[in-house]
Amino acid sequence: MASSSSRLASAVVGKLDPSKTMLLLCDMQERFRPLIYKMTTVLQTTQYMTSVASALSIAILATQQYTKVFGPTLTECFASRPTFVAAEQDWTTLESLQASNMVFEKKLFSMLTPQVQSKLQSDFADKTTFLLVGIEAHVCVQQTCLDLLEQGKQVHIIVDGVSSQQSLDRSVALQRMQGAGAFLTTAQSAAFMLMQSADHPNFKTVSKLTVEHMKLNNEFNTE
Secondary structure (H helix, E strand, C coil): CHHHHHHHHHHHHCCCCHHHEEEEEECCEHHHCCCCCCHHHHHHHHHHHHHHHHHCCCEEEEEEECHHHHCCECHHHCCCCCCCCCCCCCCCCHHHHHHCCCEEEECCCCCCCHHHHHHHHHHCCCCCEEEEEEECHHHHHHHHHHHHHHCCCEEEEEEEEEECCCHHHHHHHHHHHHHHCCEEECHHHHHHHHHCCCCCCCHHHHHHHHHHHHCCCCHHHHC
């Protein structure tokens, strides 16, 4: 009974458990680079999150919206020279993600295409919590979030890792997703909640990633 109550409380308040969590990269593509509001920070945050996920053995799945037009996933979403060895499965580079069949083409705005749904159901049925980064916040990210919530999943929006072409669209989308039941959080907050303690075996690795990340200018700090 206590265990059941604990699980329910965790779901209500949005605590993160790495064994139940997955990171989704939504349409972080070349064509959008010059168009997105504060894209430099979104890219830097995405790279931090993919590095943290790799260090903590959290699976990563990416989508690309109509690649023929909008181009491939930006390589900067991943560290060019990872400073650590991935804990288990290697998610440290775009190439490793592609080799694992974790990058999906789409035209649907939501990431939850039939192909992605099939992948999640067959290989990641135990994942109940999803961290979301990517673009655009008010279209593909928002529709992915709502689809996941409708399925009873927990969704955590990494606010410094999502954006749109217009700041108003981003702002309203964050409100919309939070109102629907998603948790808004920052990249660093999510990273440290995933570890829960300085006794975590990968604490030093994530701390080093965080120190380097904090040296970068976070453009959203000015809002």
